[in-house]
Amino acid sequence: MGKVTGFLEFRRDKQPYRPVAERIRDWRQVMLPWPAATLRTQAARCMDCGIPFCHQGCPLGNLIPDWNDLVYRDDWREAIDRLHATNNFPEFTGTLCPAPCEGACVLGINDDPVTIKPIELAIVDRAFAEGWVRPEPAAVRTGKRVAIVGSGPAGLAAAQQLARAGHRVRVYERADRPGGLLRYGIPEFKMEKRVLDRRLDQLRAEGVEFAVETHVGVTVPAEALRREHDAVLLAGGAGQPRDLAIPGRELTGIHFAMDYLPLQNRRCAGDVVPDERFVTAAGKRVVIIGGGDTGADCLGTAHRQGARSIHQLEILPRPPGERAPDNPWPQYPNVYRVSSAHEEGGERVYAVSTTRFLGDAQGRVRALEAIRVEPVREDGRTTFRPVPGSAFTLPCELVLLAMGFLGPERPGMLAELGVRLTERGTVWRDENWMTSVPGVFTAGDMQRGQSLIVWAIAEGRSAARGIDAYLMGRSDLPAPLG
Numbered sequence: 001m002g003k004v005t006g007f008l009e010f011r012r013d014k015q016p017y018r019p020v021a022e023r024i025r026d027w028r029q030v031m032l033p034w035p036a037a038t039l040r041t042q043a044a045r046c047m048d049c050g051i052p053f054c055h056q057g058c059p060l061g062n063l064i065p066d067w068n069d070l071v072y073r074d075d076w077r078e079a080i081d082r083l084h085a086t087n088n089f090p091e092f093t094g095t096l097c098p099a100p101c102e103g104a105c106v107l108g109i110n111d112d113p114v115t116i117k118p119i120e121l122a123i124v125d126r127a128f129a130e131g132w133v134r135p136e137p138a139a140v141r142t143g144k145r146v147a148i149v150g151s152g153p154a155g156l157a158a159a160q161q162l163a164r165a166g167h168r169v170r171v172y173e174r175a176d177r178p179g180g181l182l183r184y185g186i187p188e189f190k191m192e193k194r195v196l197d198r199r200l201d202q203l204r205a206e207g208v209e210f211a212v213e214t215h216v217g218v219t220v221p222a223e224a225l226r227r228e229h230d231a232v233l234l235a236g237g238a239g240q241p242r243d244l245a246i247p248g249r250e251l252t253g254i255h256f257a258m259d260y261l262p263l264q265n266r267r268c269a270g271d272v273v274p275d276e277r278f279v280t281a282a283g284k285r286v287v288i289i290g291g292g293d294t295g296a297d298c299l300g301t302a303h304r305q306g307a308r309s310i311h312q313l314e315i316l317p318r319p320p321g322e323r324a325p326d327n328p329w330p331q332y333p334n335v336y337r338v339s340s341a342h343e344e345g346g347e348r349v350y351a352v353s354t355t356r357f358l359g360d361a362q363g364r365v366r367a368l369e370a371i372r373v374e375p376v377r378e379d380g381r382t383t384f385r386p387v388p389g390s391a392f393t394l395p396c397e398l399v400l401l402a403m404g405f406l407g408p409e410r411p412g413m414l415a416e417l418g419v420r421l422t423e424r425g426t427v428w429r430d431e432n433w434m435t436s437v438p439g440v441f442t443a444g445d446m447q448r449g450q451s452l453i454v455w456a457i458a459e460g461r462s463a464a465r466g467i468d469a470y471l472m473g474r475s476d477l478p479a480p481l482g
Contacts (some may be wrong), residue, residue, distance in 0.1 A: 046072075
């Protein structure tokens with residue numbers, strides 16, 4: 001390491017953000033760039049730890065100590081090459097990933113871990129600004145054709161790897177623009193879509209084709225893809241949202257998060273969304289059910305739309321401020337976190353369960369009833385027991401359900417192909433990432449279930465290697481997940 005004693009000399013700094021009063025008035029990204037000198041100091045905290053557990057924490061196997069050292073030495077050009085060796089899209093993970101690498105940092109045993117995620121983002125932003133990120137088309141074409149269903153991070157990572165291996169790749173996306181949840185699930189203030197578009201431009205220049213407004217299994221038969229391509233990758237994500245089947249669910253004003261967030265993203269993109277279709281929090285008392293990242297995305301969006309008040313409900317108890325005894329290093333720390341959206345306002349309510357929605361004479365939601373709960377461990381699983389006398393009512397005119405996803409949508413493509421499913425309802429695969437149908441592969445949330453963007457990219461890269469080996473008999477593509 002360039003600064004062996006850096007972890008003793010320097011403290012961890014916090015990522016700078018735009019002031020709350022300023023950022024809630026627009027849709028631009030909330031983070032501010034770090035000065036290069038500060039980043040070099042933060043990179044100097046990376047220890048000569050012998051066994052870098054950050055590698056174990058990162059599904060991509062990112063060479064984190066290497067590029068930390070290169071940033072400290074001010075060698076940004078070599079740093080982006082080292083970063084791109086394992087990660088196709090560090091601008092996505094550097095913005096959106098919850099950084100399990102930092103949770104596994106050896107320095108985190110008794111100190112604040114290294115600020116890995118901001119350094120990663122700074123490297124790739126510098127690389128784009130300097131013009132170092134350029135298309136890398138294959139020198140030789142194989143003549144093989146691969147169809148990829150889904151243009152989220154798993155599909156895009158696989159597409160780039162396969163195109164660079166010389167295959168002809170076409171990505172099928174049912175929306176009108178490629179990007180999957182990166183396009184229509186992640187709010188603009190969290191990642192501006194220009195970041196996605198510049199990477200898509202690189203993929204197109206490398207030969208990747210995109211077919212949008214193409215819903216495989218609905219508007220295009222899945223079997224047609226098998227006939228027209230030598231291999232097919234299913235990377236359509238886990239799009240089946242978890243519902244809340246309680247009295248009053250049918251009332252107007254109760255929406256899934258993914259019926260809410262895309263509409264605002266479309267308006268940010270300049271699309272015309274009629275007022276009668278647009279779901280807005282403006283002037284309303286809003287309740288978000290679900291305390292995860294999607295709930296926080298709804299929270300930040302509701303702030304910017306001008307909500308009157310916002311409550312975010314979570315069935316789990318509030319996490320501790322520090323690691324609990326049953327959550328030791330190097331596990332990902334289950335601790336209380338405050339996202340940029342939470343800094344902007346709203347009330348977080350933990351250990352509650354919604355029991356009923358209440359409406360007015362016109363069938364519009366006007367309140368919900370909830371009760372405090374406590375977790376109970378029975379037969380190896382956790383259930384939640386109501387606390388007697390703790391019921392309460394929350395007035396609301398908009399309810400957003402952000403309780404996660406149950407797995408891939410089964411009607412249509414999956415049913416037509418007849419792929420085997422796991423007990424969890426995800427698509428089964430073998431060690432080569434192939435499904436039960438020969439020549440059909442899968443990666444990302446479709447086979448893993450709802451997960452992190454870093455897992456999606458890693459699985460897309462691994463599936464690409466499996467496809468390349470299937471088509472060519474062997475593969476020189478890297479395989480972060482074996």
